[in-house]
Amino acid sequence: MNRSSPLNQTTLSDKAYWHGYIPFYERFFINRNIETIAEFGVYKGKSIRWLLERFPGAKIYGADILPLQLEWPIDSRFQFTQLDQGVGEQIHGFLSQCKFDLIIEDGSHQPKHQISCLIEGLEALNPNGVYILEDIQTSLPSHPWWNKQFHWWKFRERAILKTQQNIFSFGNALHALLALDHYKRIGVEINEEIARLISKNSLLDEMAILRLARQINEIHLYRRTHLPDFCHNCGSSDFDFSDFKCHCGEEIFRDTDSMSFVVIKK
Numbered sequence: 159m160n161r162s163s164p165l166n167q168t169t170l171s172d173k174a175y176w177h178g179y180i181p182f183y184e185r186f187f188i189n190r191n192i193e194t195i196a197e198f199g200v201y202k203g204k205s206i207r208w209l210l211e212r213f214p215g216a217k218i219y220g221a222d223i224l225p226l227q228l229e230w231p232i233d234s235r236f237q238f239t240q241l242d243q244g245v246g247e248q249i250h251g252f253l254s255q256c257k258f259d260l261i262i263e264d265g266s267h268q269p270k271h272q273i274s275c276l277i278e279g280l281e282a283l284n285p286n287g288v289y290i291l292e293d294i295q296t297s298l299p300s301h302p303w304w305n306k307q308f309h310w311w312k313f314r315e316r317a318i319l320k321t322q323q324n325i326f327s328f329g330n331a332l333h334a335l336l337a338l339d340h341y342k343r344i345g346v347e348i349n350e351e352i353a354r355l356i357s358k359n360s361l362l363d364e365m366a367i368l369r370l371a372r373q374i375n376e377i378h379l380y381r382r383t384h385l386p387d388f389c390h391n392c393g394s395s396d397f398d399f400s401d402f403k404c405h406c407g408e409e410i411f412r413d414t415d416s417m418s419f420v421v422i423k424k
Protein backbone atom coordinates (compact mmCIF):
# COMPACT_ATOMS: atom_id res chain seq x y z
CA MET A 159 0.00 0.00 0.00
CA ASN A 160 1.31 3.46 -0.82
CA ARG A 161 -1.42 5.99 -0.16
CA SER A 162 -0.72 9.56 -1.22
CA SER A 163 -1.91 12.22 1.17
CA PRO A 164 -5.02 14.15 0.19
CA LEU A 165 -2.97 17.24 1.11
CA ASN A 166 -1.01 18.81 -1.69
CA GLN A 167 2.73 18.18 -1.53
CA THR A 168 3.45 20.39 -4.53
CA THR A 169 2.13 23.58 -2.94
CA LEU A 170 2.46 23.08 0.85
CA SER A 171 5.61 24.14 2.70
CA ASP A 172 7.25 21.43 4.81
CA LYS A 173 6.52 23.75 7.78
CA ALA A 174 2.97 22.42 7.42
CA TYR A 175 3.04 18.74 6.43
CA TRP A 176 6.43 17.59 7.76
CA HIS A 177 7.44 19.65 10.77
CA GLY A 178 3.93 20.60 11.96
CA TYR A 179 5.21 24.09 12.87
CA ILE A 180 2.27 26.16 11.63
CA PRO A 181 -0.38 25.38 14.32
CA PHE A 182 2.30 26.20 16.95
CA TYR A 183 3.14 29.53 15.26
CA GLU A 184 -0.53 30.47 15.03
CA ARG A 185 -0.64 30.86 18.82
CA PHE A 186 1.76 33.79 18.48
CA PHE A 187 0.19 35.26 15.33
CA ILE A 188 -3.29 35.79 16.72
CA ASN A 189 -3.83 39.16 18.36
CA ARG A 190 -0.73 40.56 16.62
CA ASN A 191 -0.75 43.08 13.83
CA ILE A 192 1.81 41.62 11.40
CA GLU A 193 2.50 43.97 8.50
CA THR A 194 6.20 43.49 7.75
CA ILE A 195 7.76 40.03 7.44
CA ALA A 196 11.26 38.81 6.55
CA GLU A 197 12.10 35.22 5.72
CA PHE A 198 15.58 33.77 5.20
CA GLY A 199 15.25 30.77 2.84
CA VAL A 200 12.84 30.90 -0.10
CA TYR A 201 13.76 27.61 -1.86
CA LYS A 202 10.69 26.82 -3.99
CA GLY A 203 8.65 29.79 -2.76
CA LYS A 204 6.12 27.66 -0.86
CA SER A 205 6.42 29.46 2.49
CA ILE A 206 6.28 32.84 0.70
CA ARG A 207 2.96 31.70 -0.85
CA TRP A 208 1.75 30.69 2.61
CA LEU A 209 2.78 34.06 4.09
CA LEU A 210 1.12 36.02 1.25
CA GLU A 211 -2.11 34.12 1.89
CA ARG A 212 -1.95 34.10 5.71
CA PHE A 213 -1.10 37.82 5.98
CA PRO A 214 -3.00 39.45 3.11
CA GLY A 215 -2.00 42.99 4.15
CA ALA A 216 1.68 42.31 4.82
CA LYS A 217 4.81 43.13 2.85
CA ILE A 218 7.14 40.12 2.66
CA TYR A 219 10.91 40.37 2.24
CA GLY A 220 12.52 37.08 1.21
CA ALA A 221 16.25 36.28 1.12
CA ASP A 222 18.15 33.33 -0.28
CA ILE A 223 21.58 32.46 -1.64
CA LEU A 224 19.78 31.35 -4.82
CA PRO A 225 19.06 33.88 -7.54
CA LEU A 226 15.41 34.71 -8.30
CA GLN A 227 13.61 31.54 -9.45
CA LEU A 228 10.83 31.32 -12.06
CA GLU A 229 8.62 29.22 -9.75
CA TRP A 230 8.54 31.87 -7.02
CA PRO A 231 5.36 33.93 -6.63
CA ILE A 232 5.16 37.21 -8.50
CA ASP A 233 3.41 39.69 -6.23
CA SER A 234 3.90 43.38 -5.49
CA ARG A 235 3.93 42.44 -1.76
CA PHE A 236 6.93 40.10 -2.18
CA GLN A 237 10.42 41.54 -2.51
CA PHE A 238 13.55 39.40 -2.91
CA THR A 239 17.18 39.93 -1.91
CA GLN A 240 19.94 37.51 -2.90
CA LEU A 241 22.42 37.09 -0.04
CA ASP A 242 24.70 34.72 1.81
CA GLN A 243 23.85 34.27 5.49
CA GLY A 244 27.56 33.72 6.10
CA VAL A 245 28.23 37.41 5.32
CA GLY A 246 27.32 39.70 8.24
CA GLU A 247 27.04 42.88 6.15
CA GLN A 248 24.57 41.19 3.80
CA ILE A 249 22.35 40.07 6.70
CA HIS A 250 22.53 43.59 8.15
CA GLY A 251 21.71 45.22 4.78
CA PHE A 252 18.70 42.94 4.22
CA LEU A 253 17.30 43.56 7.71
CA SER A 254 17.86 47.33 7.42
CA GLN A 255 15.07 47.67 4.84
CA CYS A 256 12.49 48.33 7.57
CA LYS A 257 11.49 47.29 11.11
CA PHE A 258 9.83 43.88 11.06
CA ASP A 259 6.86 42.42 12.95
CA LEU A 260 7.89 38.84 12.08
CA ILE A 261 11.22 37.30 11.02
CA ILE A 262 11.52 33.63 10.04
CA GLU A 263 15.00 32.13 9.72
CA ASP A 264 14.64 29.03 7.55
CA GLY A 265 17.80 29.35 5.48
CA SER A 266 21.10 27.47 5.67
CA HIS A 267 20.42 26.01 9.17
CA GLN A 268 24.14 26.29 9.90
CA PRO A 269 24.65 26.98 13.63
CA LYS A 270 26.92 30.00 12.98
CA HIS A 271 24.36 31.55 10.63
CA GLN A 272 21.56 30.84 13.12
CA ILE A 273 23.50 32.89 15.71
CA SER A 274 24.26 35.88 13.49
CA CYS A 275 20.72 36.07 12.08
CA LEU A 276 19.23 35.83 15.59
CA ILE A 277 21.41 38.67 16.91
CA GLU A 278 20.80 40.94 13.89
CA GLY A 279 17.17 39.86 13.63
CA LEU A 280 16.26 40.86 17.18
CA GLU A 281 17.66 44.36 16.52
CA ALA A 282 15.52 44.60 13.38
CA LEU A 283 12.24 43.55 15.07
CA ASN A 284 9.58 45.93 16.30
CA PRO A 285 8.75 45.75 20.04
CA ASN A 286 6.66 42.63 20.75
CA GLY A 287 7.78 41.27 17.36
CA VAL A 288 8.18 37.54 16.68
CA TYR A 289 11.47 35.87 15.69
CA ILE A 290 11.22 32.26 14.50
CA LEU A 291 14.39 30.16 14.37
CA GLU A 292 13.46 27.04 12.43
CA ASP A 293 15.16 23.65 12.39
CA ILE A 294 17.31 24.45 15.42
CA GLN A 295 17.89 20.68 15.72
CA THR A 296 20.94 21.26 13.48
CA SER A 297 22.53 22.92 16.53
CA LEU A 298 22.33 19.68 18.54
CA PRO A 299 25.72 17.93 18.86
CA SER A 300 24.04 14.71 17.66
CA HIS A 301 23.00 16.34 14.36
CA PRO A 302 25.49 15.87 11.49
CA TRP A 303 25.36 19.61 10.64
CA TRP A 304 26.56 20.60 14.11
CA ASN A 305 30.08 20.02 12.83
CA LYS A 306 29.62 22.81 10.29
CA GLN A 307 30.09 25.39 13.00
CA PHE A 308 33.77 24.61 13.30
CA HIS A 309 34.63 23.51 9.75
CA TRP A 310 36.73 26.64 9.18
CA TRP A 311 38.72 25.89 12.29
CA LYS A 312 39.04 22.19 11.53
CA PHE A 313 40.68 22.91 8.20
CA ARG A 314 43.13 25.42 9.69
CA GLU A 315 44.11 23.50 12.76
CA ARG A 316 43.24 19.90 12.04
CA ALA A 317 46.07 18.52 14.17
CA ILE A 318 45.11 20.56 17.24
CA LEU A 319 41.45 19.63 16.83
CA LYS A 320 42.30 15.95 16.83
CA THR A 321 43.87 16.21 20.25
CA GLN A 322 41.56 18.81 21.75
CA GLN A 323 38.15 18.14 20.29
CA ASN A 324 36.74 16.93 23.59
CA ILE A 325 37.73 20.16 25.31
CA PHE A 326 35.56 22.35 23.07
CA SER A 327 31.82 21.99 23.03
CA PHE A 328 30.97 25.00 20.81
CA GLY A 329 27.67 26.06 22.31
CA ASN A 330 25.41 27.88 19.90
CA ALA A 331 21.97 29.52 19.57
CA LEU A 332 20.24 26.38 20.91
CA HIS A 333 22.18 26.29 24.17
CA ALA A 334 22.02 30.08 24.59
CA LEU A 335 18.24 30.30 24.18
CA LEU A 336 17.70 27.27 26.42
CA ALA A 337 19.93 28.85 29.09
CA LEU A 338 18.19 32.25 28.90
CA ASP A 339 14.80 30.54 29.14
CA HIS A 340 16.05 28.46 32.08
CA TYR A 341 17.05 31.53 34.12
CA LYS A 342 13.80 33.28 33.22
CA ARG A 343 11.76 30.30 34.42
CA ILE A 344 13.58 30.12 37.74
CA GLY A 345 13.36 33.90 38.17
CA VAL A 346 17.08 34.80 37.91
CA GLU A 347 18.14 38.06 36.19
CA ILE A 348 20.89 37.74 33.59
CA ASN A 349 23.89 39.70 34.87
CA GLU A 350 27.52 39.66 33.72
CA GLU A 351 28.39 36.65 35.85
CA ILE A 352 25.51 34.55 34.46
CA ALA A 353 26.27 35.75 30.91
CA ARG A 354 29.88 34.60 31.39
CA LEU A 355 28.64 31.19 32.56
CA ILE A 356 26.32 30.82 29.55
CA SER A 357 29.05 31.90 27.14
CA LYS A 358 31.52 29.26 28.41
CA ASN A 359 32.69 27.09 25.46
CA SER A 360 30.23 28.92 23.26
CA LEU A 361 30.31 30.70 19.92
CA LEU A 362 28.33 33.46 21.66
CA ASP A 363 30.47 35.67 23.90
CA GLU A 364 29.34 37.33 27.12
CA MET A 365 28.35 40.54 25.30
CA ALA A 366 26.20 38.60 22.82
CA ILE A 367 24.41 36.80 25.67
CA LEU A 368 23.75 40.10 27.48
CA ARG A 369 22.52 41.64 24.22
CA LEU A 370 20.06 38.76 23.69
CA ALA A 371 18.89 38.88 27.31
CA ARG A 372 18.19 42.63 27.04
CA GLN A 373 16.02 42.13 23.93
CA ILE A 374 14.08 38.94 24.64
CA ASN A 375 10.80 38.74 26.51
CA GLU A 376 9.68 35.15 25.84
CA ILE A 377 11.28 31.97 24.46
CA HIS A 378 9.17 28.99 23.30
CA LEU A 379 10.62 25.77 21.90
CA TYR A 380 8.57 23.42 19.70
CA ARG A 381 9.46 19.78 19.06
CA ARG A 382 7.34 17.62 16.78
CA THR A 383 5.64 14.85 18.75
CA HIS A 384 3.63 13.31 15.91
CA LEU A 385 4.40 11.73 12.55
CA PRO A 386 4.57 13.89 9.42
CA ASP A 387 1.30 14.07 7.44
CA PHE A 388 3.15 12.59 4.48
CA CYS A 389 6.69 11.79 3.42
CA HIS A 390 8.64 14.70 1.93
CA ASN A 391 10.55 12.28 -0.24
CA CYS A 392 7.77 10.22 -1.89
CA GLY A 393 4.46 11.77 -0.75
CA SER A 394 3.14 8.58 0.89
CA SER A 395 1.06 8.74 4.08
CA ASP A 396 1.52 5.02 4.83
CA PHE A 397 4.70 4.19 6.71
CA ASP A 398 6.64 1.22 8.08
CA PHE A 399 5.59 2.38 11.53
CA SER A 400 7.65 -0.09 13.56
CA ASP A 401 10.81 1.01 11.71
CA PHE A 402 10.01 4.72 12.09
CA LYS A 403 10.53 4.95 8.34
CA CYS A 404 8.53 5.59 5.21
CA HIS A 405 8.34 2.73 2.68
CA CYS A 406 10.85 4.72 0.59
CA GLY A 407 13.39 4.51 3.46
CA GLU A 408 13.04 8.11 4.71
CA GLU A 409 13.21 8.38 8.52
CA ILE A 410 9.98 9.88 9.86
CA PHE A 411 10.67 10.24 13.61
CA ARG A 412 14.27 11.12 14.37
CA ASP A 413 15.60 12.66 17.58
CA THR A 414 17.17 15.40 15.49
CA ASP A 415 14.21 16.65 13.47
CA SER A 416 11.59 19.41 13.52
CA MET A 417 12.58 21.76 16.35
CA SER A 418 11.75 25.45 16.17
CA PHE A 419 12.11 28.43 18.52
CA VAL A 420 9.60 31.24 18.72
CA VAL A 421 11.23 34.23 20.43
CA ILE A 422 9.22 37.31 21.41
CA LYS A 423 11.00 40.64 21.63
CA LYS A 424 10.43 42.99 24.59
Ligand SMILES: C[S@@+](CC[C@H](N)C(=O)[O-])C[C@H]1O[C@@H](n2cnc3c(N)ncnc32)[C@H](O)[C@@H]1O
Pocket residue numbers: 171172173197198199200201202203204205206221222223224241242243244264265266
Ligand atom coordinates in the same frame (compact mmCIF):
# COMPACT_ATOMS: atom_id res chain seq x y z
C1 LIG B 1 14.68 24.89 3.93
S1 LIG B 1 14.88 25.82 2.47
C2 LIG B 1 13.68 27.09 2.67
C3 LIG B 1 12.27 26.57 2.60
C4 LIG B 1 11.20 27.62 2.59
N1 LIG B 1 11.34 28.59 3.65
C5 LIG B 1 9.84 26.94 2.72
O1 LIG B 1 9.39 26.73 3.87
O2 LIG B 1 9.25 26.58 1.71
C6 LIG B 1 16.42 26.57 2.78
C7 LIG B 1 16.88 27.63 1.79
O3 LIG B 1 18.03 28.25 2.34
C8 LIG B 1 18.89 28.62 1.29
N2 LIG B 1 20.27 28.78 1.77
C9 LIG B 1 21.20 27.81 2.02
N3 LIG B 1 22.36 28.35 2.42
C10 LIG B 1 22.17 29.70 2.45
C11 LIG B 1 23.01 30.80 2.78
N4 LIG B 1 24.29 30.62 3.16
N5 LIG B 1 22.49 32.05 2.69
C12 LIG B 1 21.21 32.24 2.30
N6 LIG B 1 20.36 31.23 1.97
C13 LIG B 1 20.84 29.97 2.04
C14 LIG B 1 18.76 27.48 0.28
O4 LIG B 1 19.13 27.95 -1.02
C15 LIG B 1 17.28 27.10 0.40
O5 LIG B 1 16.53 27.72 -0.60
